[in-house]
Amino acid sequence: MDTIVENNTRKFYASIGKIILGVLVTAILVGLIFWLFIDILSDFTNFIPFFIYRLKIPICFFTGFLIAVIVQILRFTIVTVSDEKVCVKRLLKKYTLELEKYYFYEKTEYKKHSISMLVFTKHKRSLILKDTSGKIIKIRLYSFTSGSLYDLIDEIHKRETEAISDERKAEVIRDSWDNERRFNVSSEDIIRSEWKKVGIIIVVWVSLAVCLTILLIFTDNDSYKTFELIFMVIVSLICVLEIPYELIRTVKNVKRCPEYVEFKGEHFMVGEDHFIVSDIKKLTMTSADRKSSSIYPVQRYIIVTCTEKYKYWLGSEASMSVKEYKRLCAFIRQAFINYPDKLEFKGKRSWLNT
Numbered sequence: 001m002d003t004i005v006e007n008n009t010r011k012f013y014a015s016i017g018k019i020i021l022g023v024l025v026t027a028i029l030v031g032l033i034f035w036l037f038i039d040i041l042s043d044f045t046n047f048i049p050f051f052i053y054r055l056k057i058p059i060c061f062f063t064g065f066l067i068a069v070i071v072q073i074l075r076f077t078i079v080t081v082s083d084e085k086v087c088v089k090r091l092l093k094k095y096t097l098e099l100e101k102y103y104f105y106e107k108t109e110y111k112k113h114s115i116s117m118l119v120f121t122k123h124k125r126s127l128i129l130k131d132t133s134g135k136i137i138k139i140r141l142y143s144f145t146s147g148s149l150y151d152l153i154d155e156i157h158k159r160e161t162e163a164i165s166d167e168r169k170a171e172v173i174r175d176s177w178d179n180e181r182r183f184n185v186s187s188e189d190i191i192r193s194e195w196k197k198v199g200i201i202i203v204v205w206v207s208l209a210v211c212l213t214i215l216l217i218f219t220d221n222d223s224y225k226t227f228e229l230i231f232m233v234i235v236s237l238i239c240v241l242e243i244p245y246e247l248i249r250t251v252k253n254v255k256r257c258p259e260y261v262e263f264k265g266e267h268f269m270v271g272e273d274h275f276i277v278s279d280i281k282k283l284t285m286t287s288a289d290r291k292s293s294s295i296y297p298v299q300r301y302i303i304v305t306c307t308e309k310y311k312y313w314l315g316s317e318a319s320m321s322v323k324e325y326k327r328l329c330a331f332i333r334q335a336f337i338n339y340p341d342k343l344e345f346k347g348k349r350s351w352l353n354t
Contacts, residue, residue, distance in 0.1 A: 012079040012152045014143035019076070022143060023068045031064030075142040079127075081155050083163065088127065088139050095139055099160055102129040106153045106289050107138075108146060125149050150287050154345050161333065161340035169337050173265050176334075182262040183331045185314060191254050193319035197297065198246050205242060209235045253299070253313040261302075261328065263335035270302060270312050277335065280342055281305045287345045288326045291317065300325060302332075 035057065073091060080087040086104070088095040105128040125144045129137040141149060175181075212231055258271030266277045286300040297318040304310040314320060314328070329345070336343040 009080055009082040010155055012081070012144075012148055012155075014075075014077050014141070015145045015148060018143040018145065019072050023065070023072055026068035026071060027061060027065040029064070030067050031061035034060040034063055072143070077141055077144070079141070079152055081152070081159060083159055086156060088141075097129060099156070099163060102131055102137075104129055104153060104156045104160075106149045106287075108149070108289070108291065127152070146290075150290075150346060153287075153289075157333070157345075158340040158343075161337060164337065172334055172337050176264050181264065181331075181334070182260050183328055184260050185258055185328075186320070187257045187259050190257060190315035190319040194250055194253070194315060197316070197318045198250050201246055201296070202243050205235065205239045209239055256311060257313050257315070261332065268335050270304065270310070273304075273310060275304060275306065277339055277342070279306055280339075282342055282344060283332070283336065284344045284346055285329060285332065286314075288322055288329050 075090065078089045080089070083099075085099060086095075086097045088097070107126045107128050109124040109126070123146070125141050125146070127139045127141055127149075129139070131137075141152075144152075212235055258273075260269075260271065262269040263277070268275045268277050268280070282303075282305040284301075284303045284305070286298065290298045292298045297316040299316050300314040300320065302312040302314065304312075314325070317325075333340075333343065
């Protein structure tokens with residue numbers, strides 16, 4: 001992801017790597033279509049000139065490459081975030097959206113495609129807006145990575161928080177002293193649900209290993225036995241590595257699951273641990289819109305960075321609903337209402353595995 005900060009605005013660009021990949025894939029697909037078209041046409045007519053038929057491979061793929069480049073130029077997206085508005089700009093279209101008129105969300109749609117034996121997942125990332133009347137607008141962000149989308153929405157939310165009046169901020173802090181500002185985490189339910197999920201994962205892998213073992217015993221064909229033996233070894237290795245990993249990680253997570261999150265003025269508490277908001281360098285949370293496309297649900301964490309790091313576990317998308325987790329995110333935003341730059345939401349897989 002490329003970003004530029006200038007004149008108190010921040011620009012987000014589509015990923016160059018994804019654009020190059022998109023050009024290559026589109027060029028190959030369009031080239032193959034033109035190649036098949038020329039072959040079919042040449043079988044039924046003499047309309048195709050001889051030199052085009054002889055040079056059909058370079059001509060088809062050059063045409064595909066040219067079309068792919070034009071498509072990517074038309075789709076290339078720049079998003080500019082300022083204190084008052086968000087501008088989404090493509091070559092033929094521009095959206096200017098005032099921060100105070102909309103609620104901003106991110107959305108990633110997953111769609112599986114298969115070509116022969118290959119299966120790949122396509123990600124469609126969009127900026128979702130909802131106005132005060134409830135009307136929803138969806139703006140596709142072509143070639144944006146998950147990291148760039150999360151950083152974009154994080155920047156928008158920071159600007160929204162900064163735009164809140166000093167009177168309103170003071171009112172929130174004053175109210176936190178007068179009334180209990182506590183978010184109770186259903187730790188027992190989360191832990192119970194998480195162990196159930198771990199049990200399902202273990203049963204899936206063990207059942208697969210047992211089935212392969214039974215097939216190996218009752219198969220007479222030597223060729224099939226070789227393939228089954230290879231698969232059984234692979235699955236057994238996964239069981240040996242994955243099951244202890246899941247058990248150890250879950251035991252560690254259970255120990256750092258807080259029962260509540262609370263704030264009073266600048267005092268911020270996660271379970272029994274107490275922090276001063278002004279002393280916190282960064283509080284990082286897993287994005288509420290981070291979703292898994294496998295049997296392994298996304299794990300949610302809070303990482304508080306002061307002189308050292310404190311890591312807390314809040315279950316996963318399998319043990320706490322997205323709606324409930326978004327309520328927790330909004331609650332913590334209030335705690336950091338005077339320090340929006342210290343609050344960060346992440347959804348990158350590499351960060352989640354730290």
